[in-house]
Amino acid sequence: MITVEKSDPHSADSCHLIEKLSAELASITGDSGKSNFTIDSMDEGRSVWAVARDSRGNATGCGAIRPLTENIAELKRMYSDRSSSGIGHAVLTFLETSVKSMGYKEIWLETRLVNHKAVNFYQKNGYVQIKNYGPYVGREEAVCFAKLLPG
Template structure:
């Protein structure tokens, strides 16, 4: 059983998962992803940091949303340590539902083409490729996705 709940992004569990994610991204893409994310960017009213935990209470995944516009939130720092099946889906479902409840109508995200697992995961969960936005404009290694949030 996997539970997902709002969490403190400054907790030791959060820090540990962020570091694991950054190391994995660096190994896959050559970039840790830290340059486009800071903990304080998920500190606002319409932002959210969550942790996924297994039945023993161990933190096994994380993710965040933060505002891009009034209606669009950005999905950031999605990570599963893959110790339990379904962690990514549980995180994504929780974050999508939370974004809808916060008044967002769409989620955007960026990953790298070379990160095949992430690209396939998002496509398999209803995300479609969009033009690169913000800091990803002109970055050929980046691929951006969007999903319209429906009831």
């Protein structure tokens, strides 16, 4: 059984998951992804840091949302250690529910084209490709997605 809850992004479990994600991203894409995310960005209002735990309480995944605009949240630092199936989906569902309850209308995200597992995961979960936004404009290695939240 997987549980997901809001967590402190500065906690030891969170920092460990962020480092595992950064190492995995660096091996897949050549970039750790740290340049477009800082833990301090979670201090902004309408941000959420979430951690998934298995039935023994071990931290197995994480993800974050932060504001892009009044109506659009950005999904960041999604990670699953793949120790059991469904971790990523559980984190994504938790964050989508959180976003909707905070009044956002859409979620946007960026991943790398070469990260096929992530691209497939987001498409399977209803995300559609959009034009690259913000720091990803003009970056051919990046692909951006969005999902409209049901009203």
